[in-house]
Amino acid sequence: MNWSMRKSMKKRTAILAAVICLCTVSGCGAQPxxxxxxxxxxxxxxxxxxxxxxxxxxxxxxxxxxxxxxxxxxxxxxxxxxxxxxxxxxxxxxxxxxxxxxxxxxxxxxxxxxxxxxxxxxxxxxxxxxxxxxxxxxxxxxxxxxxxxxxxxxxxxxxxxxxxxxxxxxxxxxxxxxxxxxxxxxxxxxxxxxxxxxxxxxxxxxxxxxxxxxxxxxxxxxxxxxxxxxxxxxxxxxxxxxxxxxxxxxxxxxxxxxxxxxxxxxxxxxxxxxxxxxxxxxxxxxxxxxxxxxxxxxxxxxxxxxxxxxxxxxxxxxxxxxxxxxxxxxxxxxxxxxxxxxxxxxxxxxxxxxxxxxxxxxxxxxxxxxFEEPVYRTKIHEVGTLAVEKHEIYAEKNPKQVLGTVDIEWLSVDTSFAGAKKINAYLYEHEAANMLTQFESNVRRDEEFIDELSVPYSYDSEVPCVRYFDGNYVSFVQEGYDYFGGAHGLPLWEGYVFDLETGERLLLPDIISNTEAELKDLVTEYFGEIIDESPSYFWPDAKETVRESVSLETTDFVLTDEGICFFMHPYSIAAYAMGFSEVTIPYAEFSGLRFSPKKS
The missing domain is CATH 2.120.10 (Neuraminidase)
Incomplete structure (x- = not known):
């Protein structure tokens, strides 16, 4: 089984974890x-x-x-x-x-x-x-x-x-x-x-x-x-x-x-x-x-x-x-x-x-x-480019005061793929336009609170890499970070799979033939292995939470070369500092795959 305990929740979260470490183990001395x-x-x-x-x-x-x-x-x-x-x-x-x-x-x-x-x-x-x-x-x-x-x-x-x-x-x-x-x-x-x-x-x-x-x-x-x-x-x-x-x-x-x-x-x-x-x-x-x-x-x-x-x-x-x-x-x-x-x-x-x-x-x-070989290959250029949109939201009472900042990066598929126009329209609407509207609404709602806080709200979103690409399908994770005051923000991941020919977004029923009960058993089994390996890292009801969260229509997942990766967000089955918990289940474990994954 291929799994990892991810902690890549943007640089500020990594720094926070380091500070937590120093405070906990070293007695909270000088800052790093x-x-x-x-x-x-x-x-x-x-x-x-x-x-x-x-x-x-x-x-x-x-x-x-x-x-x-x-x-x-x-x-x-x-x-x-x-x-x-x-x-x-x-x-x-x-x-x-x-x-x-x-x-x-x-x-x-x-x-x-x-x-x-x-x-x-x-x-x-x-x-x-x-x-x-x-x-x-x-x-x-x-x-x-x-x-x-x-x-x-x-x-x-x-x-x-x-x-x-x-x-x-x-x-x-x-x-x-x-x-x-x-x-x-x-x-x-x-x-x-x-x-x-x-x-x-x-x-x-x-x-x-x-x-x-x-x-x-x-x-x-x-x-x-x-x-x-x-x-x-x-x-x-x-x-x-x-x-x-x-x-x-x-x-x-x-x-x-x-x-x-x-x-x-x-x-x-x-x-x-x-x-x-x-x-x-x-x-x-x-x-x-x-x-x-x-x-x-x-x-x-x-x-x-x-x-x-x-x-x-x-x-x-x-x-x-x-x-x-x-x-x-x-x-x-x-x-x-x-x-x-x-x-x-x-x-x-x-x-x-x-x-x-x-x-x-x-x-x-x-x-x-x-040097000839890249140290870090994102595979983004094989699919297209990255589009970026940035905005600052100013206070109505004080037009010079920044209440919130938005910095969104999303995948723009190359038009050589037949489904590019449909995919790009979907991602712009879902990741840029809708998120900006929702964020501005939250900022306006909390304008007086932000003024007292003296720290602007922020929303950042990015595509660090393409996790799967075979010429017919592309899959990646849109990684966001929402800050609305407090000690830290909230990291957000959303997995995407697109058919590059039709432009359709694919969900689990489009990829596997398993029933929901079978999927619950399989995903819970794989998460159960990492929970049993380090039980003190997870909440006591972590396995039950995993089982309850699994759904053919709404479960977070992404394709990789090795299999289908399922992930749980911070706080869901473990503390914030543990980041995202992931398991990758090999394709051979699923019934009736509706596509032929490439050989890694």
Whole structure:
């Protein structure tokens, strides 16, 4: 059975879940940073940069913290900060929290080296951190679950490892030993540091043995980990800054009306302004070999990529990404940001609604090279394009006050398909016109309440991808997000199946011959398996709710290459934080299919 517990309820929901996690597990400290932290490449530093005696600042010998015969002497002179990119002689590695992507340096072939069961393409696909130590990869992996004592849902990042060729995956540190989860990973002088910028009690340090495996845990105070010391003394605030280490200092980008690039000395606490970057927006940055490389995305999603030298503050713009005509709402270049390794700068871009990894040689002609296979294929361009409609609703008493915003994206089928005109008219009426009318009615009804709330209502809707297309039928999910005040909005999904020849929307009786009783049994059986596997994640009456909700005429479903996918909305059988619950039932399980599904 193919199933997943979906949590892709738009970026704001993902951020909310992260905040819930921090509040629940870490004691609700500072808010998560708005920009990438510690996203820097391998730097060569002396042992003195990291391991300094606190009193007389003299160099520590290796024997003071580690046994000589247990450490890899070839790695004791190297410090690495966990980064979104690493490389060895064979591959360039891109780290996500649910996946690792590699580029073969000899052939330029690109592929996924590893994916977790929770992997989903889209937001933050490569926002992880990893380190290469010899032939071993250590990286932070996202895990989720419920606390045994309270049943509260959580997400956290734990240390996992595998061989550099992708084999031998395992969790390197047990989840129960990870305490609060980790936000960063750092290696120096034969010691691997796992730290949480929001809770210093969670830091763990391990000796790295000659074969790359982890040895004994080492008390953090014996390692003289300067970043840990700065956090414990509470003079270094991890929120709202980009921290980019060069060993003895951190580089920080402070976001105000400009982006100010500073060097923060971890010994003296001094801050030295190096330069400023004009412009406002979301910023992703990496520090590489004396230069800050950054991507600045403004509110229109235009991305500017530039650089600023740490030595003399010289810099400039390398290139801009401004053509968003074939971008989906789900994707922005900032979701990947930039990665720098050697003379190469990598970023993500979209062509025909598919996401591609792109490489530019910093020191060369700077002509972009798109890798052949897309990282994320939406299949939208095989069917048509995306239509977009945006509106702002203003107060009648104060015409300058925005009461609500609408941003709707829907599929527009190419006219080469006979049923395109009928399908497009249906989707415009159902997803654009009707939703706008209904939303405006709700805004006008609550105008006085919104005025007191000072937060506009909003409705967003998108088609992140086509889930099934065989030339005759197309199926996708329209994903909406309705915000009418409160801590969070409500995500909404509606599945569609269309006959591309006739233009008709197909319901379950048009696809299968099962009776409603048979369908109830089948869908409840499949949902029952995931409920029984993790019963504490679901409401006590979850199975009964599933059975009652199943109907041939109204049940939410979508076609996929593997089978028919049924989904339950948040709150229906589990808490909001659990997102959408899905099961995919193979086509062979149904009676009398009325079409021939393509082979996946």
């Amino acid at each position: 940073p708005v920009v990438d932290m510690n996203d820097t490449n391998m730097t060569q530093v002396s042992e003195t940069d990291i391991t300094l005696d606190e009193e007389n600042m003299t160099q520590m010998s290796e024997t003071e913290t580690l046994d000589d015969d247990k450490t890899d002497v070839n790695m004791t002179q190297v410090s690495q900060n966990g980064a979104g990119i690493q490389e060895n002689d064979a591959y360039v590695y891109f780290f996500g929290t649910d996946c690792i992507y590699v580029v073969d340096k000899a052939t330029d072939d690109a592929r996924f080296l590893w994916k977790s069961d929770a992997f989903e393409p889209g937001y933050g696909m490569f926002d992880g951190k990893g380190i290469l130590l010899g032939e071993k990869i250590y990286f932070l992996e996202r895990v989720a679950g419920r606390l045994e004592d309270s049943g509260v849902y959580y997400e956290m990042f734990v240390l996992s490892k595998m061989n550099a060729d992708g084999s031998g995956y395992e969790q390197a540190v047990a989840r129960e030993d990870s305490i609060y989860g980790y936000t960063g990973i750092y290696y120096s002088n034969g010691v691997l540091h796992l730290y949480n910028s929001y809770n210093t009690e969670g830091t763990r340090c391990y000796a790295v043995l000659a074969d790359g495996s982890l040895g004994a845990e080492i008390p953090v105070e014996e390692t003289k980990f300067l970043y840990q010391k700065a956090l414990e003394e509470e003079w270094l605030d991890p929120s709202g800054l980009v921290y980019l280490t060069d060993g003895e200092a951190f580089f920080a980008v402070t976001q105000t009306d400009k982006q100010t690039f500073e060097r923060v000395d971890l010994h003296t606490k001094e801050r030295t302004v190096i330069g400023e970057i004009d412009g406002q927006g979301s910023m992703s940055a990496v520090y590489h070999e004396g230069t800050l490389y950054y991507m600045l995305c403004d509110e229109t999603r235009k991305a500017t990529v530039g650089y600023l030298s740490a030595e003399d503050a010289t810099g400039g713009v390398l290139f801009e990404l401004s053509d968003m005509s074939d971008y989906t709402k789900r994707f922005s270049p900032f979701d990947f940001g930039i990665r720098v390794s050697g003379d190469d700068l990598y970023y993500m871009d979209m062509r025909d609604y598919d996401a591609y990894l792109v490489r530019i040689r910093i020191t060369g002609s700077q002509q972009p090279m798109y």
